[in-house]
Amino acid sequence: MNGENKIKAPLNPFQPEPARIVRTYPLTDDVKFFQIRIVDMNKALSFQYQTGQFAMISVLGAGEAPFSISSTPSRPGLLEFCIRKAGTVTNALFQMKENDLIGLRGPYGNTFPVKKMKGKDIMIVMGGLGAAPLRSVLLYLLDNRDQFGRVMLLHGAKRPTEMLLREEFFSLKEREDLECYLTVDEDDTGEWPEDVGLVTQLFKKLGTINPENTFSLVCGPPIMYKFVLEEILKLDIPKDQILMTLERRMKCGVGKCGHCAIDYIYTCLDGPVFTYWDVIHMRELI
Amino acid sequence: MKIVKLKKSNLFLFLEIISKEADLWAPVKKSPDKHIFEVIEDFSKINLDYTRTILPPKKIMLPANFNMFRASSTEYTPDFSHVNKKIIFGIHPCDIHALVTMDKFYSHEYNDPYYQRARDNTLILGHSCWPDEYCLCKSTHTHVVEEGYDLFFTDLEDTYVVWIGSSRGDDLIRLKPELFDEDLTDKDIQKFSKRREERDKAFAKDINFEAMPDLMELKYQSPLWDKLGEACLACGSCSNVCPTCNCYNVEDKPILGKNCSNISRCWDSCTLENYSGVAGGENFREKRSDRLKLFYTHKLQSYISKYGKPACVGCGRCIVTCPVDINVYTVSKSLDGEEVDTFWNRLSKEVTK
Numbered sequence: 001m002n003g004e005n006k007i008k009a010p011l012n013p014f015q016p017e018p019a020r021i022v023r024t025y026p027l028t029d030d031v032k033f034f035q036i037r038i039v040d041m042n043k044a045l046s047f048q049y050q051t052g053q054f055a056m057i058s059v060l061g062a063g064e065a066p067f068s069i070s071s072t073p074s075r076p077g078l079l080e081f082c083i084r085k086a087g088t089v090t091n092a093l094f095q096m097k098e099n100d101l102i103g104l105r106g107p108y109g110n111t112f113p114v115k116k117m118k119g120k121d122i123m124i125v126m127g128g129l130g131a132a133p134l135r136s137v138l139l140y141l142l143d144n145r146d147q148f149g150r151v152m153l154l155h156g157a158k159r160p161t162e163m164l165l166r167e168e169f170f171s172l173k174e175r176e177d178l179e180c181y182l183t184v185d186e187d188d189t190g191e192w193p194e195d196v197g198l199v200t201q202l203f204k205k206l207g208t209i210n211p212e213n214t215f216s217l218v219c220g221p222p223i224m225y226k227f228v229l230e231e232i233l234k235l236d237i238p239k240d241q242i243l244m245t246l247e248r249r250m251k252c253g254v255g256k257c258g259h260c261a262i263d264y265i266y267t268c269l270d271g272p273v274f275t276y277w278d279v280i281h282m283r284e285l286i
Numbered sequence: 287m288k289i290v291k292l293k294k295s296n297l298f299l300f301l302e303i304i305s306k307e308a309d310l311w312a313p314v315k316k317s318p319d320k321h322i323f324e325v326i327e328d329f330s331k332i333n334l335d336y337t338r339t340i341l342p343p344k345k346i347m348l349p350a351n352f353n354m355f356r357a358s359s360t361e362y363t364p365d366f367s368h369v370n371k372k373i374i375f376g377i378h379p380c381d382i383h384a385l386v387t388m389d390k391f392y393s394h395e396y397n398d399p400y401y402q403r404a405r406d407n408t409l410i411l412g413h414s415c416w417p418d419e420y421c422l423c424k425s426t427h428t429h430v431v432e433e434g435y436d437l438f439f440t441d442l443e444d445t446y447v448v449w450i451g452s453s454r455g456d457d458l459i460r461l462k463p464e465l466f467d468e469d470l471t472d473k474d475i476q477k478f479s480k481r482r483e484e485r486d487k488a489f490a491k492d493i494n495f496e497a498m499p500d501l502m503e504l505k506y507q508s509p510l511w512d513k514l515g516e517a518c519l520a521c522g523s524c525s526n527v528c529p530t531c532n533c534y535n536v537e538d539k540p541i542l543g544k545n546c547s548n549i550s551r552c553w554d555s556c557t558l559e560n561y562s563g564v565a566g567g568e569n570f571r572e573k574r575s576d577r578l579k580l581f582y583t584h585k586l587q588s589y590i591s592k593y594g595k596p597a598c599v600g601c602g603r604c605i606v607t608c609p610v611d612i613n614v615y616t617v618s619k620s621l622d623g624e625e626v627d628t629f630w631n632r633l634s635k636e637v638t639k
Contacts, residue, residue, distance in 0.1 A: 011399060012364055012399050013396045013397070013398075013399075014354060014355075014400075015355070015362055015364060016357075016362050017362075018359065018360050018361065018362075039360075058538070058549075060357060060358070060359050060538070060540075060545075060546070060547050061538060061540040061547055062538060063536070063537070063538040064536060064538070064549075065565065084566070086564075086565035086566035087564075087565025087566065088565075089565070090565060100359075101359040101360060102359075103357070103362060222568075247564060247568075248562070248564065248570065249561070249562055249563060249564045249570075251534065251535055251536045252534075252536070254395065254396035254398075255394060255395055255396065256391075256392065256396070256398050256532070256534070257533060257534050257535070257536070257554070258532065258533030258534070258554070258556060259533065259554075259561060259562065261556070261580060261584070263583060263588070264583065264584075264587065264588030264591060264592065269395055283506065
């Protein structure tokens with residue numbers, strides 16, 4: 001065996017790498033899909049991430065912000081992001097076209113515990129932009145389907161036009177090894193073929209759940225957590241098998257700038273994936 | 287530990303020799319009760335008769351605003367122009383402890399090269415001090431130093447007893463060894479011990495820091511925080527003057543007409559309104575009381591579990607700086623159940639009248 005020097009962190013952890021927008025198209029009125037590749041091929045290959053992690057994206061002249069990675073490490077090469085237009089950096093990103101250059105660094109943060117999740121039933125609950133981080137782990141589970149038990153997906157959006165990646169989810173519904181339920185709060189198109197109602201109403205479709213053997217992964221707007229967590233707790237899933245991924249302001253991603261501090265931890269180092277126990281134990285999380 | 291003596295009359299000569307190829311920073315008197323660290327051109331401006339400077343030496347390591355990168359869309363070139371050879375002379379034990387805390391913080395998990403390079407290029411020449419009514423360093427156990435300095439000067443009337451704390455410090459002595467006397471007499475040792483004893487007795491304030499982590503937990507919901515939040519001006523002065531506050535913001539400043547940017551880094555404070563705000567309008571700490579809780583969680587609690595000691599080094603700067611008496615002393619005492627005479631206690635009494 002030849003020894004290999006593994007450099008854990010680059011010499012300058014704040015240094016962005018030029019990356020190219022390979023593909024971009026709108027998902028909803030205010031969310032766009034971005035496929036990105038780091039220009040330097042060696043660095044593109046050494047960008048090894050896991051599900052749940054995030055990257056810092058910078059746009060020259062506008063600044064830098066953190067974004068969850070939506071692609072799965074089981075399909076290496078391109079990085080994918082679902083990005084909502086919400087501030088200075090994202091406004092500038094929305095002006096950019098395919099082949100334009102941005103800056104990228106990472107991956108940062110902790111990951112979904114996919115090793116611990118092996119052999120277990122997985123219930124994924126997503127609402128709105130919560131699909132961005134959870135798509136990564138969903139695709140990972142599907143790419144390694146034989147390693148997991150049941151895979152359940154509950155996805156809610158306000159209206160049909162606001163459901164991120166709906167075509168992708170429609171085609172996933174065809175799979176027999178995925179229990180996929182999609183719902184909208186209201187159907188203003190009159191053509192929505194799936195459920196209408198809150199995401200919490202989908203739980204009754206899941207049949208009997210074996211709580212000790214189930215991991216539940218949740219991400220969505222703050223309002224969703226309260227009601228979804230109530231449903232999950234009713235199922236008696238252990239608090240440390242309920243996982244969420246959280247958003248915070250970040251300027252560095254490596255535990256230095258301070259902005260993502262919660263209590264005694266930093267979301268960028270110790271998060272963004274937290275258990276429900278973390279949430280009730282460490283005030284301020286949600 | 288190697289210990290030598292230097293005659294006070296030889297101090298400037300020594301400083302002149304060692305600062306030939308480095309910027310010498312030392313305390314300078316700006317008004318009757320204000321001192322600052324400044325680059326010294328004229329040695330006679332050095333004023334060692336001070337208790338604390340307005341800003342701590344963190345400003346010498348990482349200036350309030352400096353450039354991290356010169357960036358174009360194809361290249362991000364790191365900018366280390368804030369780094370040059372420096373010597374800080376006259377720095378007190380509390381501030382040395384703060385640097386040691388910063389050393390740990392900036393190398394935790396990821397190494398911050400902007401801090402690290404500045405630190406590696408800086409020699410620390412400490413100096414003994416005498417507490418005033420605001421010094422809390424005895425409570426934080428930061429009134430004496432065991433590490434983090436290259437040389438440490440203790441003032442004994444006409445001579446300095448100089449502790450050599452590092453190999454680099456020893457190299458400085460070797461630039462002009464004839465200035466130093468290696469023979470410490472019994473009288474010198476007696477003087478040194480007596481000074482230490484008397485200084486230990488001179489502290490007017492103390493805080494039970496050991497109790498603070500538990501009290502922060504137990505009193506997290508206390509109305510005390512609302513009272514503090516009412517009074518806080520959210521000005522960020524406490525963070526600016528605190529030697530262990532390290533939060534920063536990053537700005538992308540376009541250079542007009544050049545299609546490139548300066549990516550710069552500037553001090554920030556968790557007490558400022560938009561500190562925890564994210565794009566889209568959500569602000570996780572809209573209330574001033576919540577932001578103060580974060581500040582004091584970091585000072586009194588979280589560093590203890592992470593690095594084994596509080597982030598507070600007892601320098602007293604927040605006490606002399608906060609215009610509304612919110613500082614590590616009044617907050618700790620209040621958490622400990624004491625009624626302290628402060629602006630915000632008087633304010634809440636006025637309001638209830």
